[in-house]
Amino acid sequence: MPIAPFPHQYVVTLADGELAAPPRANVATGAPPQFGGTDKVWSPEDLLVGAALSCLQTTFVAFAQRAPVRVLRWSGTGTGTLVKATGGPVFSSIDLAVELAVEPGDEALAERVVHDAERACIISRALAVPVHVTVTFSSSSARAAG
Numbered sequence: 001m002p003i004a005p006f007p008h009q010y011v012v013t014l015a016d017g018e019l020a021a022p023p024r025a026n027v028a029t030g031a032p033p034q035f036g037g038t039d040k041v042w043s044p045e046d047l048l049v050g051a052a053l054s055c056l057q058t059t060f061v062a063f064a065q066r067a068p069v070r071v072l073r074w075s076g077t078g079t080g081t082l083v084k085a086t087g088g089p090v091f092s093s094i095d096l097a098v099e100l101a102v103e104p105g106d107e108a109l110a111e112r113v114v115h116d117a118e119r120a121c122i123i124s125r126a127l128a129v130p131v132h133v134t135v136t137f138s139s140s141s142a143r144a145a146g
Contacts, residue, residue, distance in 0.1 A: 017041065034082075045080060045091075052094050052131055053078035055123035056114075060098075063117050069110045070103035073138065080129075091129040101138040111135050 012019055018026040031037025032045055042050075053076050064071055076098045083092045096118075102110045114135050118124065124131040 045082060048091070048127075049078040049080040049094055051123045052080075052121070052127070053096050055121040056096055056098070056117055056133065059117035059121045060114055063113045063120070064110070067109055067113050069106050069113055071100065071110065072103065073099075073101040075099045091127075094124075094127070094129055094131045096131065096133045098133060098135045099138055100135060107137050110137075 010021070012021045014020075014029070017030055018028050020026045027047075028041040029047070030041040030043065032043035033039050035043075037043065057074060057076060060074065061071075076096055079095045079097075081092045081095075082089050098114055100107075100110050100114070114133060118131070118133045121131075
């Protein structure tokens with residue numbers, strides 16, 4: 001699908017503890033346990049880290065298709081560190097750990113594409129916090145292809 005002309009607008013509503021952006025499923029949100037909330041819903045902090053990780057993945061997929069990199073599996077984990085600062089709590093870093101399984105011989109190109117995606121990710125570029133990405137390769141690349 002081609003990219004739509006700019007500018008793009010994204011409209012999300014919040015009512016009764018749920019984010020909505022029809023036709024997508026609603027997302028229950030609230031304060032995390034660290035701030036007196038619950039672990040049963042997505043917190044704004046979870047959503048921020050998840051947005052950075054999801055943006056990296058979607059940007060990587062687009063770049064990998066053009067490279068081309070033969071990706072067998074992509075998985076990632078995001079960790080955001082919140083610290084107390086003079087003006088209140090702030091994220092000091094967001095660390096994204098990516099594990100890839102690619103066709104043998106595609107590792108160097110895949111790692112380069114991940115780091116290109118990191119620099120181009122719209123969400124990471126919008127944040128004041130540093131976003132760090134590490135890449136590891138699954139040892140099951142050859143088995144995943146079968």
